[in-house]
Amino acid sequence: MKIYTKKGDDGETGLLGGVRVPKDHKAIAVCGDLDEANSVIGVILAHGVSDMNRQQLLQVQRDLFEIGSVVAAAVGESKRAVALDPTRIGQLERAIDEMEADLPAMDAFILPGGTMVSAYCHWARTVVRRAERNLVALTRELGKSTGVRTELVFLNRLSDYLFVTARFENRRLSGGESKWIPRNPGSC
16 A cells, blocks of 8 residues: 555545545644644653653553544544543543652742653643644534543643653653743732
């Protein structure tokens, strides 16, 4: 099978169920955000994380593909999507709680950075937030929930997980955290 099909040369692409949409459709934006987040997570994994986070992030990569299938199916109302397992939300929450138990309490906003792994976790977090915003916009545009409530909650929790993972891995790798200290503390 060839990688190029030439079906998208006219500016459209196919979704589950055979529906064709313009490549700038909101569903494609969400799927693109999920793909980008997945790629950044691949970079995180390539840079080396703790065993606990390696297993979690590998599963997150699978989860992002499942969410993409739900989004791609929602527009065409296809039944072929692979639904996200709702227990994944609780698994992320437990991972967050476990890491936070080993971290100092936050007393200021944390600037993204530190070690490479931490910086990439922050980057992935911002891409996941964009995916979440675009998924909300898509559901509003379609005028229905499109059955993505679990996926929205998961993306929200995933961004929290990536933030805590950035802090945890930064500390594990002896990277320092930079805090944001406003020039005029009374203004915040």
